[in-house]
Amino acid sequence: MNPKYKKVYTCTPVAFHANDWFFIRDSGLISRTLRDLGTESKVILPLPGYDDDLRDEIIRTEYKNLESTEWWKSLQIDALVLYSWGAPRYRKIARAIHEAGIYLVIHMDSSGDFTSGIPQNASLFKRCWIQALVTAQDIFRAKHLSYADVITMCPDAAKAVSQKLFYNASVEQKCYPMPCPVSPKCRYTGEEKKDIIVCIGRWDDVFQKRPEVLMQTLEQLYARNCSAETRIYGNITEALAQWHAQLPPNTQQLIKLVGNIPNDQLRGVYNQAKIILCTSLYEGSHNVSAEALCCGCSVVTANRPGPLRDVLWYTSKNSGTISEQDTPVSLADALIQELAQWDKGQRDPYTIATSWQPHFHANQVFNNIFS
Numbered sequence: 522m523n524p525k526y527k528k529v530y531t532c533t534p535v536a537f538h539a540n541d542w543f544f545i546r547d548s549g550l551i552s553r554t555l556r557d558l559g560t561e562s563k564v565i566l567p568l569p570g571y572d573d574d575l576r577d578e579i580i581r582t583e584y585k586n587l588e589s590t591e592w593w594k595s596l597q598i599d600a601l602v603l604y605s606w607g608a609p610r611y612r613k614i615a616r617a618i619h620e621a622g623i624y625l626v627i628h629m630d631s632s633g634d635f636t637s638g639i640p641q642n643a644s645l646f647k648r649c650w651i652q653a654l655v656t657a658q659d660i661f662r663a664k665h666l667s668y669a670d671v672i673t674m675c676p677d678a679a680k681a682v683s684q685k686l687f688y689n690a691s692v693e694q695k696c697y698p699m700p701c702p703v704s705p706k707c708r709y710t711g712e713e714k715k716d717i718i719v720c721i722g723r724w725d726d727v728f729q730k731r732p733e734v735l736m737q738t739l740e741q742l743y744a745r746n747c748s749a750e751t752r753i754y755g756n757i758t759e760a761l762a763q764w765h766a767q768l769p770p771n772t773q774q775l776i777k778l779v780g781n782i783p784n785d786q787l788r789g790v791y792n793q794a795k796i797i798l799c800t801s802l803y804e805g806s807h808n809v810s811a812e813a814l815c816c817g818c819s820v821v822t823a824n825r826p827g828p829l830r831d832v833l834w835y836t837s838k839n840s841g842t843i844s845e846q847d848t849p850v851s852l853a854d855a856l857i858q859e860l861a862q863w864d865k866g867q868r869d870p871y872t873i874a875t876s877w878q879p880h881f882h883a884n885q886v887f888n889n890i891f892s
Contacts, residue, residue, distance in 0.1 A: 817870025
């Protein structure tokens, strides 16, 4: 760290619970990492506070203060990491920080595709109305990002955004290639990889995470006599449980519905597994894929060039396979191909981990940014 950065705080403009879970990822993880690097750091959040807040590590304030240049000046900090996702509604906060003379890093957790949530079956009027809103948001998002000294995001997403109307090349020029921060504890420890595929998600979010696609993909995979084991983590919904119960016994034995486990236990899972599968409709950075890469896993993902731009980038550096089409059959093909790459020695967990850790490990990323 450059010694001129003695006080580097982070800010998330949402009143999250600042508990133990908060500090294992996002702005909480960044703040702790900055302290480990030798600078003073706290997380700034709006009120209200909560009983489980780790009060020694945070500052709670009224939301209006976050939009006040004078309030930011009063903190006398050297730099700030604003975890705002590039959301247009937080542009006044970015402006206040910039006008206070504070070196500003804005984190943008986005694939650069801002229309992925538009329902494909919506009426023409509704689609036009939503597109008009997206255009208005683009104007304010571009202004928001203009206040940054550095923008942390996927480089492919930065390139895509910089080419959009209302933006310019400065988005790409300011980009530091970090789609999301990952704890330095997520690393490959050298154990032998097994034929294990992991799937992690909020499976009750049927629109974004697409559990139906996951189930159909696995049916296609095991119809081809695949012998690899699949472990499904996250909340196990009734639909998943019912689907699993009707599978043939030999397939049931190969698909494990594990459920939720502590984040630190996932590191052991990543170290054993060869592949993480993403079946989502859209994602920003897809944290679990980033964590898995740092532990030497490769990534298999659906072919959705805009909505999954970050995750598609994760398959570069000999680190995964993209399905030819966005279908369960094609995803199953991609899994078979990726397992074959491991069998042929075309995937090396040490190489995967060391290639991606500089893009994700928060200590490496922010030591470089503030050097």
